[in-house]
Amino acid sequence: xxxxxxxxxxxxxxxxxxxxxxxxxxxxxxxxxxxxxxxxxxxxxxxxxxxxxxxxxxxxxxxxxxxxxxxxxxxxxxxxxxxxxxxxxxxxxxxxxxxxxxxxxxxxxxxxxxxxxxxxxxxxxxxxxxxxxxxxxxxxxxxxxxxxxxxxxxxxxxxxxxxxxxxxxxxxxxxxxxxxxxxxxxxxxxxxxxxxxxxxxxxxxx
Amino acid sequence: xxxxxxxxxxxxxxxxxxxxxxxxxxxxxxxxxxxxxxxxxxxxxxxxxxxxxxxxxxxxxxxxxxxxxxxxxxxxxxxxxxxxxxxxxxxxxxxxxxxxxxxxxxxxxxxxxxxxxxxxxxxxxxxxxxxxxxxxxxxxxxxxxxxxxxxxxxxxxxxxxxxxxxxxxxxxxxxxxxxxxxxxxxxxxxxxxxxxxxxxxxxxxxxxxxxxxxxxxxxxxxxxxxxxxxxxxx
Numbered sequence: 001x002x003x004x005x006x007x008x009x010x011x012x013x014x015x016x017x018x019x020x021x022x023x024x025x026x027x028x029x030x031x032x033x034x035x036x037x038x039x040x041x042x043x044x045x046x047x048x049x050x051x052x053x054x055x056x057x058x059x060x061x062x063x064x065x066x067x068x069x070x071x072x073x074x075x076x077x078x079x080x081x082x083x084x085x086x087x088x089x090x091x092x093x094x095x096x097x098x099x100x101x102x103x104x105x106x107x108x109x110x111x112x113x114x115x116x117x118x119x120x121x122x123x124x125x126x127x128x129x130x131x132x133x134x135x136x137x138x139x140x141x142x143x144x145x146x147x148x149x150x151x152x153x154x155x156x157x158x159x160x161x162x163x164x165x166x167x168x169x170x171x172x173x174x175x176x177x178x179x180x181x182x183x184x185x186x187x188x189x190x191x192x193x194x195x196x197x198x199x200x201x202x203x204x205x206x
Numbered sequence: 207x208x209x210x211x212x213x214x215x216x217x218x219x220x221x222x223x224x225x226x227x228x229x230x231x232x233x234x235x236x237x238x239x240x241x242x243x244x245x246x247x248x249x250x251x252x253x254x255x256x257x258x259x260x261x262x263x264x265x266x267x268x269x270x271x272x273x274x275x276x277x278x279x280x281x282x283x284x285x286x287x288x289x290x291x292x293x294x295x296x297x298x299x300x301x302x303x304x305x306x307x308x309x310x311x312x313x314x315x316x317x318x319x320x321x322x323x324x325x326x327x328x329x330x331x332x333x334x335x336x337x338x339x340x341x342x343x344x345x346x347x348x349x350x351x352x353x354x355x356x357x358x359x360x361x362x363x364x365x366x367x368x369x370x371x372x373x374x375x376x377x378x379x380x381x382x383x384x385x386x387x388x389x390x391x392x393x394x395x396x397x398x399x400x401x402x403x404x405x406x407x408x409x410x411x412x413x414x415x416x417x418x419x420x421x422x423x424x425x426x427x428x429x430x431x432x433x434x435x436x437x438x439x440x
Binding site (some may be wrong): 010 | 234237256258259260261262266267269273274275278281282290291294295298299302303362363364366367370372373376387391392393409412413416417419420422423426
């Protein structure tokens, strides 16, 4: 293989592992240097992948455009709008979360205790939270009604899914009252629902 | 399209392994997306879900996570800071407009990256090359390139190559060479992917890449020679 042939082969294939190429590289210092230097360039190229940071102007412009297009929820005073819309029910979500937390701690401590009593507690707590949450589904949808249609649809879909999860988990708890996994699933489902409600509330932006 | 990765660049220094033949291309692992850590930080899936609901914090967190990669790509391809910022902005805006349609079949970063490449290529085509082929985009580079014998015994490229020097050299490449080099050697795309993206043949992509590397080598050598000359004078 000549230098010209090696050079052509470099343009056609990336791997210079053929016998002819290797033989030539052993015998030709110039081509050997060429290949080594090209390898250095390739190795260094990776450093450029995330080398630069855009100026803050870029995010500011993006954020402004997102607001203009209504893709970001409009920023509104947290207390006034939330309080006005939800009134006395505004404490239901955190209250439900606290109840669930207390229930979790209680169940962990009392795992060896009376399962029948636990079951009764799980059922009653679950029912209580579920009934509170169900009452507020419509209000949640009212809250997001001002958003983009796609966003509203997303909320509706998420709400449907989380209610389904609660229903399924509740069914499992009813079937197997002593099943810790089922109880955990139910708590997780309620937790997801409370997160969804929090998402729907206005939150001051950073 | 799987997200390219150039993780093996640093290993490709042996003489008999030309270029990035050992490149790792995780189909699902996606090395640019670290596994979700247990802790307070929300996962990318959570952020995407929240962004779908219009959460500004989630939008910004996604931006912070991917901005360097997207902006660097735009900057490398355009060699112009202002254009790169505009294109990065456009790429993220397109992403956010479409985020409700993201179903998670592919990695989010793969989706974003492909979208960014498309935004840049569209821009380049609109800007000055409405009907110019890749071959034409690379013309001029060869004429300008100093003719040298292979491995001519001038200033040798040894040790590591300075990032800033390489960055400047890449910016000096003709647009066509630059595009192929950026996509292949920096972003880790394979030739068949580049051929689809750039609308050229695989052979053409390989040939342009080789020419781009040769041109870069010349530029880097000239740069070192200039520096060496200055230091001798000094």
